[in-house]
Amino acid sequence: MAISMTYKVAVVGAGFGGIGMGVGLRRAGITDFVIFERDGDVGGVWRDNTYPGCSCDVPSHLYSFSFAPYRSRRIRYPRQAEILEYLRRVAADHGLVPHLRLGTAIREASYLETEGGWELTTSDGRRVVAEVVIFAVGQLHRPSIPDLAGRADFAGPSFHSARWDHDQDLHGRDVAVIGTGSSAAQMLPTLATKARRVRVFQRTPHWVLPKPPADFGPLARTALRLPGAHHLYRRVLYYGSDAVLAPIMRRGWSARPAEWAARRYLHNRIADPRLRAKLTPDYPIGGKRIIFDSHYYSALARENVELITDPIARITRDGVRTADGAHHAADVIIYATGFRAPEFLVPITVRGRGGVLLHDQWRSGATALLGMAVPGYPNAFLIAGPNSFNPAGSNPGMKECQVDYIVRCLHWRDRIGASAIEVRETAMREHQQWLEQAVTKTVWPAMGPNCWYKHDSGRVTNPWPASARAFDRALRRPPSESFRAVPPDPANPTDPAASEPAAGIHSE
Ligand code: N01
Numbered sequence: 001m002a003i004s005m006t007y008k009v010a011v012v013g014a015g016f017g018g019i020g021m022g023v024g025l026r027r028a029g030i031t032d033f034v035i036f037e038r039d040g041d042v043g044g045v046w047r048d049n050t051y052p053g054c055s056c057d058v059p060s061h062l063y064s065f066s067f068a069p070y071r072s073r074r075i076r077y078p079r080q081a082e083i084l085e086y087l088r089r090v091a092a093d094h095g096l097v098p099h100l101r102l103g104t105a106i107r108e109a110s111y112l113e114t115e116g117g118w119e120l121t122t123s124d125g126r127r128v129v130a131e132v133v134i135f136a137v138g139q140l141h142r143p144s145i146p147d148l149a150g151r152a153d154f155a156g157p158s159f160h161s162a163r164w165d166h167d168q169d170l171h172g173r174d175v176a177v178i179g180t181g182s183s184a185a186q187m188l189p190t191l192a193t194k195a196r197r198v199r200v201f202q203r204t205p206h207w208v209l210p211k212p213p214a215d216f217g218p219l220a221r222t223a224l225r226l227p228g229a230h231h232l233y234r235r236v237l238y239y240g241s242d243a244v245l246a247p248i249m250r251r252g253w254s255a256r257p258a259e260w261a262a263r264r265y266l267h268n269r270i271a272d273p274r275l276r277a278k279l280t281p282d283y284p285i286g287g288k289r290i291i292f293d294s295h296y297y298s299a300l301a302r303e304n305v306e307l308i309t310d311p312i313a314r315i316t317r318d319g320v321r322t323a324d325g326a327h328h329a330a331d332v333i334i335y336a337t338g339f340r341a342p343e344f345l346v347p348i349t350v351r352g353r354g355g356v357l358l359h360d361q362w363r364s365g366a367t368a369l370l371g372m373a374v375p376g377y378p379n380a381f382l383i384a385g386p387n388s389f390n391p392a393g394s395n396p397g398m399k400e401c402q403v404d405y406i407v408r409c410l411h412w413r414d415r416i417g418a419s420a421i422e423v424r425e426t427a428m429r430e431h432q433q434w435l436e437q438a439v440t441k442t443v444w445p446a447m448g449p450n451c452w453y454k455h456d457s458g459r460v461t462n463p464w465p466a467s468a469r470a471f472d473r474a475l476r477r478p479p480s481e482s483f484r485a486v487p488p489d490p491a492n493p494t495d496p497a498a499s500e501p502a503a504g505i506h507s508e
Helices: 016-027 080-093 182-194 218-223 229-249 253-269 273-278 296-300 395-416 425-440 468-474
Strands: 007-012 033-037 100-102 106-112 117-122 127-135 158-160 174-178 197-201 305-308 312-316 319-322 327-329 332-335 349-351 380-382 420-423 483-486
Touching: 007 016, 007 117, 016 033, 016 080, 016 395, 033 127, 106 127, 174 182, 174 319, 182 197, 182 296, 197 319, 229 253, 229 468, 253 296, 296 305, 380 395, 395 420, 395 468, 395 483, 420 425
Parallel strands: 007 033, 007 127, 033 100, 106 349, 127 380, 158 332, 174 197, 174 332, 197 305
Antiparallel strands: 106 117, 117 127, 312 319, 319 327, 420 483
């Protein structure tokens, strides 16, 4: 018996990706869709991360959608609450509220061969059927807490940076912060003014570059009154980050000016040569996400802050023991230890054509055409999937490119009268070859295992290895170059498009 479709499109996740997708669908005249969100609010990582000092190190004019431009004359770098408010406003202003199903996690997604659609199962066992499923769950939503010996023995409160326990008053307490990435760097200046003592446990130093003040000065505020100034500023930021920051991840001379600037900055900020040595990375700049922050080093240099670089041996009842035998007392432990970023779509079980499990296919690292679609999974798309994280610019911008492309795919599907479309194997192969070649030109393959850009297999699965403009260009190509129609009935495999060769999608 034929199953009737509940929705044309089901979007999973209501962060930047899901909200952007919802707006893209409505702007394309598609209103028969639903957005599932496991939490009780929209916002994704900007809802989850509420640690003190949480903000965005990308300017707000760039870190926003082009269709809902950030037009503040005051804020240059938005704080967490401002971004969350922005996303709530975009959702409300663009009529997404009736489409939201908050507090509904998707546990399974299975392709329906005969109908060419997807059956989704929610975590409370309900079933929903949609023609198309779009996973917009992001890369940085599952906290990673290392399985340190003795972790359960700790008697005090401990929590991950993305699950901040606001009931804990840190005033006058001894706080241990494990990890020294962007989250730790952003929280440290505030923690240091509250806690009696902060001990920061560093495994690997990160490269740090300063950034301008969070708010615009009087001159910039006046300039932003000029007609077209906000738009022009966004364009300058877009081309500027592509020209200045994107080359930093490449091997060779192009990163040298940035590395020199980072060394100078460290030298100027940290007077103690021993502390400076501890903070100097031994890998090329760009190997890990650069910390853009002007207060981290000065916080580390405070009297009540200590940087500990001996490896952690175990967590004890009342602190952290390091491999040199020293015990570091702690009333509270904060795990600023990052996310399970290379585990795309976990914990959703995704079954494609023939019941093939996507995670079996991704055992040695996730792959997808432009971070967006996988052969064998018709009518399924991802936003911010494998190798589409931009370490040098605006991720909302990358997601917007994918949203536009997916909308064009849906229009194309309707135009050719197919019930389902999927990426051609040839297009996927060609993309993967290009990607692997592009990755070899970056500093990432030489990085060790402690880098969230890489899967355990050693494959670089998360960042995009070229410029934002190259991503945009690749996603402007017609879907017909990379996708094919899937016959609705497997017993009737007439597919004239299946054998067409794929055209080159990369021009860089
Ligand atoms: O996490 P991270 P994050 N023992 O993975 C350490 C984005 N973001 O939450 O480097 C000891 O960067 C780990 O050490 P090592 C941004 O893209 C954006 O800070 O692996 N230490 C590292 O120091 C960023 O990249 C903004 O050796 C352990 C730290 O924990 C991403 O989020 C702001 C350990 C984890 O650093 C994640 O940042 C904030 C162990 N067993 C974040 N395991 C913006 O402003 C891990 N560590 C846009």
